[in-house]
Amino acid sequence: MSSTHEQDIPAAAVTASDGTENENLAIIARQAIVDANRAVYGYELFDRTTASNSHTAASDAALLFNALSHAGTEALVGKKTVFINCTHESLAGGHLELIHPDKVVLEVPPLADSATAEDIEARVATLDALRTRGFRLAFDQNVLKPSYVSWLPLAGFIKLDMQAFKPELAGTLVKFASIHSQATLVAEKVETSEQYQLMADLGVQLFQGYWFAKPSLVKATTIRPSRATIIQLINLVHKQASTAEIEDLLKKDPTLSFNLLRFINSSGFGLSCEVTSFRHAVMILGLKKLFRWAALLMTTSRAGGAPPAIGTTAVVRGRLMELLAAELLPPEECDNAFVVGVFSLLDVMLGVPLEKALASVALPEPVTDALLHGTGVFAPFLELTQACESGDEVAFAKAAEALHLSNRQVNWAHLQALTWAESLGEE
Structure with a gap:
């Protein structure tokens, strides 16, 4: 639901003056959301740390982390509300547990056009849980379609894209949203005074777009x-x-x-x-x-001497182990499953044999059993995770069958894990 024109935010600013990429620079673009008096209500944030404008679960987490940890939070947003674009994968991420929900509005995109009514309904539990925790949710005008009727009561904000509908439809959209939800309406991509006046006359309270403010960049050096x-x-x-x-x-x-x-x-x-x-x-x-x-x-850290790809693989393993364990084991075991996955490449990351690497840290016995002996509760999950990487269909089928997990369950978890960790390879 980005309300900016992507090409107008100079992602090239991530390069240093000598033309090399500055690995310790966090760059965040912000665009004001204002009320009818042009007082700033909040800011929508966009990650511009890499030259790529791709939007993934991993980039969502990195943006929020950098915004809150690195980029001079008070200079960036002050006491204002922060609007963050999310993927559906990132909405289930553990990083949201670190955030005070009063401060953040999660912008939730519609699903792909191919999504079924069941797919849309299946997201309600996650969205409702976030709202129960205190997060406010923002949707675009797609939430006003009949297929999204189950999402509409969850809306804290509905953003109406002025470039997405004809002016004569504005009154109908605003009226429908006002009757069927308690949401605050935001007119976004407002580029003319006529667009502003149209929406203001209809009772819309918040506005965003080039007519008010173009995105500005906030840069900060990070120490990782x-x-x-x-x-x-x-x-x-x-x-x-x-x-x-x-x-x-x-x-x-x-x-x-x-x-x-x-x-x-x-x-x-x-x-x-x-x-x-x-x-x-x-x-x-x-x-x-x-x-x-x-x-x-x-x-978001550097791998040190290890190739970045090894760090990526380790985190993918950890996340995949955690997601697979969540299907079959008690919640308290999922964190240990994550450690098994991440530490399974500790020898490569640290440049020493795995047994020696593990000797320097204290781990629960089930974790070391899986890593050193291939035994215990986590061993079959590690085998399945490694089979996912290798592409060995026979090993994959055997490992999945041993855990009574379907191909769809495993493939979906693997996709989520890859998405979560993909930013590592871009550092």
């Missing part, structure tokens, strides 16, 4: 810890280490502690007081959210 350090943190969380142990690691790595304090003090986290100590940060975040933060930080 090595992947090896983040793996150490994930390991401490998984063995439920004491606050003191986690604090020790934060003290040893200034980049890790800097990122954590900047994130937890961002407006998106929603605290009323500033956190200045590592111990306080760890206690407030809690182990579950600390794990989610570290996993997300890993997707």
